[in-house]
Amino acid sequence: xxxKRSRMQEYKHRAAEAKRDKEGSxxxxxxxxIPFQAEMWAAGGKLQTEMYGxxxxxxxxxxIDGGYKELPGPSGKIRYRLDCGAEISVNDGICIxxxxxxxxxxxxxxxxxxxxxxxxxx
Numbered sequence: 001x002x003x004k005r006s007r008m009q010e011y012k013h014r015a016a017e018a019k020r021d022k023e024g025s026x027x028x029x030x031x032x033x034i035p036f037q038a039e040m041w042a043a044g045g046k047l048q049t050e051m052y053g054x055x056x057x058x059x060x061x062x063x064i065d066g067g068y069k070e071l072p073g074p075s076g077k078i079r080y081r082l083d084c085g086a087e088i089s090v091n092d093g094i095c096i097x098x099x100x101x102x103x104x105x106x107x108x109x110x111x112x113x114x115x116x117x118x119x120x121x122x
Contacts, residue, residue, distance in 0.1 A: 003065050007039045012095035013086040014102050030093045034086040038062040058121040068115045080115055094119050
């Protein structure tokens with residue numbers, strides 16, 4: 001099964017990295033953007049309504065085109081390497097309506113036939 005080409009768009013992934021400043025406060029810094037092709041639709045349905053409740057309007061689903069490989073992370077965090085070279089994990093940034101700064105973050109990753117992401121507006 002393939003994804004319909006007319007629904008495919010290019011989005012950008014930016015890996016999140018936790019940093020600390022001189023005073024000991026933590027903040028998130030994002031890596032350089034890596035483009036990938038995906039199909040996007042708004043969240044809905046009974047299951048997602050029960051999971052996210054009033055946050056549902058801020059949730060989007062992305063179905064990524066191409067193959068992927070599951071990689072174990074250093075702290076037990078699972079990453080998924082796409083054929084385009086991006087490595088996606090939970091809390092990474094996704095640029096959907098912006099080209100520079102991420103406007104969504106990855107909330108959940110489902111390793112189905114196509115890698116499916118649930119992203120939430122920042």
